[in-house]
Amino acid sequence: MWEKCPNCGKVIYMEDLMENHKVCPGCGYHFRITGRQRINYTVDEGTFEEFNGRVMGGNPLDFPGYEEKLKSARDFTGLSDAVITGTGKIGGNPAVVCAMDGFFMMGSMGAAVGEKITRAVEKAIELKLPIVIFTVSGGARMQEGLVSLMQMAKVSGALARLNEAGLLYITVLTDPTTGGVTASFAMLGDIILAEPDALIGFAGKRVIESTVKQTLPEGFQRAEFLLEKGFVDAIVPRHELPGALAGLLSLHQREVTA
Template sequence: MLNNFFKKTKYITVSQQSLRKTEEKSDNKPSIPDGMWVKCETCGKVLYKSDLDENNKICNDCGHHFRLRARERINITIDKDTFREFDYSMTSDNPIGFEGYEEKTKKMRNQAGINEAVITGTGKVSGTEVVICVMDSNFMMGSMGSAVGEKITRAVENAIELKLPVLIFTASGGARMQEGIFSLMQMAKVSSAIGRLGKEGLLYITILTDPTTGGVTASFAMLGDIILAEPGTLVGFAGKRVIEQTIRQELPEGFQKAEFLLEHGFIDRIVPRSELKGILKKILTIHDRNR
């Protein structure tokens, strides 16, 4: 009788252990691979990444434009198999001996998959050949170092030689502080090249993408014959807090957004990414007819 009692107790104990294991398994979260879903920072909707990529990284719920890498931008703007890159291997030195700068740029090249914060070259937009420069915020926030300025300047000079219009997609945090005055000099250098482009009667279009700030805004980003912007793009020189502390006034909500700039005449048009290639085609066609 006692033996049967202990056997029953043993059976009950095993069942409780099995139940606990089952409960533990049911509490486990489902295994979802990293990077499969993306949360929209504007509307909060969770998006399937492959669907987002197919939609050119535009939220299909609220229309928020996610940031694109330079090569992604080129792929959706330039006709297939027509892009030819300039100065692929050009990179910045360390002109002021900034500690750790070489290691940082090397790390950025590995992470971003590009050699510098801008890609330049020639290609066709709906059949019309152009010189294109695309900045990439994934490389040190698209900061403008000496190599960035040199690549854009050379691209503009190539456009003058080839008699081609220039498109520049801006995306930058401004001058690259690790290069000191050498970075600031690029503002004048690029602006001077664009001035020569204008004297030749060649078209210069800037497309402001999020974010376009600092020395890039203060120079070539706002020199376009036609200035376009993507919806919601942050455009400005200094940050809102810095400006408010300097002028001791509260600034209006969204005053550095593309929509505010359009309302106050700083840019010509806001163009959704899905419509941009068509708009560029129209502009380039009109310009070509009037040359």
């Protein structure tokens, strides 16, 4: 019934926290949320239509115990894999929407995630719609090895075709967005937004420091630091995201010819 904020220590009644879109009313800390919650908080009520909801991957490398991990994640989240895709309206503006889910194996990207996002991009091209992708990921899924790494090029290739079609691509980076997802489609948006204090990066701090033999600045992989260095266009609190996305989508509306 209660949740303690890990940032300020405030104890929050769960119902109040959910009504506040899982943002601490005391300090503004953004709790991690599911892909379904993301869609409910952002997309106009009653407009979201999911597609490719049953796409799921296998175990291409016969990795020990992987099938059990997948089954556990599917039972826990109710999802086929770590992303939800569909069409909907944001502030009345139609778009294709992808929401990754960090509660499914930390949002890691395997063949199913790459396939679903690629199909979503292709659907945007087909319907002549912009696409919005909410990212949260620990990176490429190690249990699928090279198959998971191939998804970086696969999704990026689809986004290149979207760009050639003159369609808008917006990414919203949430906590955490790391690894191969950061190194591919997360940072390819025409407009890149981020939630406050989101962890964004490729390798971990200790890995980088041991490689470059330097001490890195505090918070160098947080959204605010990336905004300062030009990697992110804007930091938008969760409550303001629907309005911010609606404004951007309305500015980039284009006539659809038959």
